[in-house]
Amino acid sequence: MNVKKMLSYALCVAVLAAMSTGCHKKKPPLSTDTGSTTKGPERTSGDGQPNVDLEKLLFGDSGLQKVYFDFDSSSLRPDALATLAKNADLIKQAPGIIIQVAGNCDERGTQEYNLALGERRADAVRNHLAQLGVSGDRLVTISFGEEMPAVQGHDEAAWGKNRRCEFNKAKAQ
Numbered sequence: 001m002n003v004k005k006m007l008s009y010a011l012c013v014a015v016l017a018a019m020s021t022g023c024h025k026k027k028p029p030l031s032t033d034t035g036s037t038t039k040g041p042e043r044t045s046g047d048g049q050p051n052v053d054l055e056k057l058l059f060g061d062s063g064l065q066k067v068y069f070d071f072d073s074s075s076l077r078p079d080a081l082a083t084l085a086k087n088a089d090l091i092k093q094a095p096g097i098i099i100q101v102a103g104n105c106d107e108r109g110t111q112e113y114n115l116a117l118g119e120r121r122a123d124a125v126r127n128h129l130a131q132l133g134v135s136g137d138r139l140v141t142i143s144f145g146e147e148m149p150a151v152q153g154h155d156e157a158a159w160g161k162n163r164r165c166e167f168n169k170a171k172a173q
Contacts, residue, residue, distance in 0.1 A: 055094075055097065058167070059167075063090060064091070065086065066083075066150075067079075067080035067125060067164060068161070069164065069165075072109075074117060074124045076124055076125070076128055084125065092133065097138070098139075098169070099139050099140070099169070100140050100167065100168040100170040101125050101141045102141075102144055102165060102167070103118030103120070104118055104121075104143075104148055105145050106159035107154070107162070108159070111147075114145035115145035117145070119143040121143075122143055123141055125141075125165045
């Protein structure tokens, strides 16, 4: 591996590490008001605890489903449109939960190109969900490029699973 490629890789890793740590804000003191059923952006139960059922609805096994892309494309395929319609309905049932849309690519192409392609994929998904009525302020995007493969391998079967957007619970600011 040449020095330029190693430096480029190290820079990408450093940027991703910095983006994932973020800044921590001091949490405000807890309210003593027990009459409210909501606290901040998340729904809570009567005892003030977050409603984990909403998170399971979105992030459990039958929750938000990944969408897949064709090679070198950020265009939404018909199967992706159907999946996003179902995902939008689920997201609307859990108001207040912020969703991270993570764009991913297969290993072909340069790191820089794949980071940009992953970003275009995440933006396409975010924009389509907004068209379906999901508030844009509930959706944040990130690109992992080729750095987070879902499947290891160097063939179309693996690449097809790696060209995707997936949904995660965004960390609180």
